[in-house]
């Protein structure tokens with residue numbers, strides 16, 4: 001359909017580019033759509049309340065299918081381990097010795113925020129821009145007004161769910177893209193590349209995606225997650241994150257005889273929360289590079305109350321500033337309740353992956369170059385959150401995040417453009433060639 005998007009860039013092996021173009025145009029049929037439609041119908045909802053790993057065993061159903069498909073393609077070492085991770089290798093076909101091993105990673109689970117059971121994907125071919133009424137719940141209408149990104153996708157093939165569930169493009173778009181890419185590489189042996197390690201993880205959505213990841217077994221030098229949104233987005237910067245727990249201790253007494261004795265921890269906690277500013281340092285009042293201090297839960301009684309905060313900023317040093325500020329407010333409140341005491345504890349959650357990626361800037365630069373070669377305009381973006389890539393970056397595996405086209409994620413309006421997914425596949429084909437070209 002749209003294979004004529006490769007363009008020769010001055011100074012970069014233009015002979016080879018022309019060749020790639022012909023290969024794609026003449027020989028290659030994408031398999032990404034068929035795969036995507038299959039994968040989203042397998043329920044892989046993560047369970048945040050579970051103590052098992054993976055959190056829901058049904059995630060292994062998708063893992064098993066992926067292993068089978070990879071083996072059928074000829075990826076002989078494809079395997080699922082006891083935790084449900086899928087590992088596979090496409091061996092190098094380069095004569096060069098020092099091509100870095102590149103890992104491509106996506107997550108198999110879907111978010112528990114919205115049902116992922118009985119997903120019925122609908123393909124809207126050459127979508128004309130008219131509102132998409134989802135048939136199983138006609139109240140769910142996807143429009144360009146609500147989803148401005150769709151304005152630029154008119155004419156694309158758009159995939160949605162049917163109204164009762166999320167779609168699961170997050171992150172089955174990433175999985176389908178990597179699988180189509182693997183299929184392409186195996187069927188086009190003239191395209192030179194180093195070892196490619198494929199990794200599919202469970203439980204990313206509940207923040208446990210790397211819990212049992214075996215980095216030593218993975219043996220990759222650099223990685224990319226395929227879990228980004230809009231066409232061209234490339235993310236190499238996340239928040240840095242701490243969790244803060246404040247435990248307030250009151251003094252209990254029989255309420256009938258409590259005068260001058262009782263100190264109610266609930267009231268201390270309420271006063272403390274009321275003392276937090278509303279118009280700054282909150283998720284609801286910050287954007288772009290502004291960080292925040294965010295109470296996420298309160299749990300308490302007369303004697304003891306606990307408040308949990310998440311603290312976020314792109315600049316790690318700012319986290320300590322927020323924490324000092326929280327302590328100051330806490331001390332002021334405690335002074336008004338003689339007898340009340342509090343424990344303040346900080347737990348590191350994750351760190352901005354930019355701290356690692358800026359030491360190896362070529363990892364992001366090659367992805368940007370790959371997009372340009374694939375005819376995609378790169379859009380470097382920062383993430384106001386974390387990814388498995390931020391954790392992997394600190395596990396000696398620098399890992400930016402590449403677009404997949406997944407949009408309106410974790411909702412019944414979730415959608416993806418087939419053409420965006422195909423461009424992500426092309427980007428990967430270019431990316432692996434760039435790594436090979438740059439090696440000695």
Ligand SMILES: [Zn+2]
Nearest residue numbers: 107170171227
């Ligand atoms: Zn995701």
